[in-house]
Structures are given as C-alpha cells and as structure tokens.
Amino acid sequence: xxxxxxxxxxxxxxxxxxxxxxxxxxxxxxxxxxxxxxxxxxxxxxxxxxxxxxxxxxxxxxxxxxxxxxxxxxxxxxxxxxxxxxxxxxxxxxxxxxxxxxxxxxxxxxxxxxxxxxxxxxxxxxxxxxxxxxxxxxxxxxxxxxxxxxxxxxxxxxxxxxxxxxxxx
Numbered sequence: 001x002x003x004x005x006x007x008x009x010x011x012x013x014x015x016x017x018x019x020x021x022x023x024x025x026x027x028x029x030x031x032x033x034x035x036x037x038x039x040x041x042x043x044x045x046x047x048x049x050x051x052x053x054x055x056x057x058x059x060x061x062x063x064x065x066x067x068x069x070x071x072x073x074x075x076x077x078x079x080x081x082x083x084x085x086x087x088x089x090x091x092x093x094x095x096x097x098x099x100x101x102x103x104x105x106x107x108x109x110x111x112x113x114x115x116x117x118x119x120x121x122x123x124x125x126x127x128x129x130x131x132x133x134x135x136x137x138x139x140x141x142x143x144x145x146x147x148x149x150x151x152x153x154x155x156x157x158x159x160x161x162x163x164x165x166x167x168x169x
Contacts, residue, residue, distance in 0.1 A: 025159070026158060028156075029157070031154050032048075032137075033151075034151040035150055042144070043142070047136060049086065049134075050135040053132060059129075060160060064154060065112065065154040066099075066153055068109055068111075069109055069150045071150070072148060075145075076145040078145060081100050082104070088135060095115065104144070
C-alpha cells in the first residue's frame with residue numbers, strides 16, 4: 001500500500017479515499033472475459049461482471065470498456081442494433097450503449113467506452129444503490145445469431161461504505 005496523503009488517499013488494489021481511519025469511497029476495476037458461447041446468449045442469459053460486494057457496501061458504476069477480440073467470423077445481428085447493458089443483479093438498468101451493425105459486422109477488434117447514462121431513456125434515471133449489490137452484462141433489442149469472437153468487459157466502479165454514510169446522518 002502506498003500512502004500519498006497519510007489517512008486520506010492510499011493505493012492497494014485500487015484507490016481509497018479516507019476520512020481518518022474510515023474509507024469513504026473505494027475506486028476499483030474488474031476484468032471479465034465473456035466466451036463466444038456466452039456472447040451469443042447474452043440477450044437471454046446475463047453474465048455477472050461484479051458479484052455481490054458484501055454487506056455494508058454500495059457499488060457505484062462509473063463506466064466500462066467493452067472489447068471484442070476478433071477471431072474469424074463476424075457476429076450476425078439480424079440487422080438490428082443491439083444495446084450493451086449493465087444492470088444491477090436484480091435487473092435494473094444502469095448503463096445502455098447501442099452497438100451498431102458496423103461495429104459487430106466488422107472483421108476487427110473493437111473497444112467501446114460506455115458510461116451511464118448513454119441512452120435517452122436513462123437520462124432522467126439515477127443509480128439506486130443496493131447494499132451488497134453487484135452488476136451483470138446483457139444485450140437487449142435483438143440476439144446475436146453467429147460469430148466466434150470473445151468479449152472482455154473492464155468495469156470501473158466504486159464502493160461506498162454504509163458505515164461512512166451512517167456517520168454523516
């Protein structure tokens with residue numbers, strides 16, 4: 001652990017903002033690989049990106065990078081643009097980013113930065129924080145029919161300690 005400002009900012013597996021001896025916000029990231037078979041079923045079967053974080057903590061989504069490691073066959077998307085979605089573990093959408101046909105049909109790697117809100121339907125929504133929450137990824141609007149490229153998601157998130165909030169109230 002590196003203390004830049006003792007008791008305030010430290011880096012271990014992420015960045016912690018502290019007030020005295022108590023973490024106020026923990027900045028973190030997680031990387032998840034999604035194999036081809038799971039990519040093809042993302043519309044029906046979401047993939048857990050961040051499992052439940054533990055009692056006493058609220059996860060906050062800051063953004064994500066969706067990366068396609070192109071193999072040899074482009075994804076076929078029925079001509080409809082899919083929406084890459086990150087939702088909480090109970091299905092509440094937090095982030096929606098359209099993926100257009102050119103991105104999926106191209107025979108190349110791609111990387112897309114996504115951050116909430118990216119879709120007009122979510123502009124007026126905020127994140128409801130869930131104690132012991134987590135996040136999952138899915139595709140909405142259509143299903144992918146064929147293709148053989150793995151995807152990776154790098155999720156940037158923070159953890160807010162419930163105890164740090166109770167100290168303010």
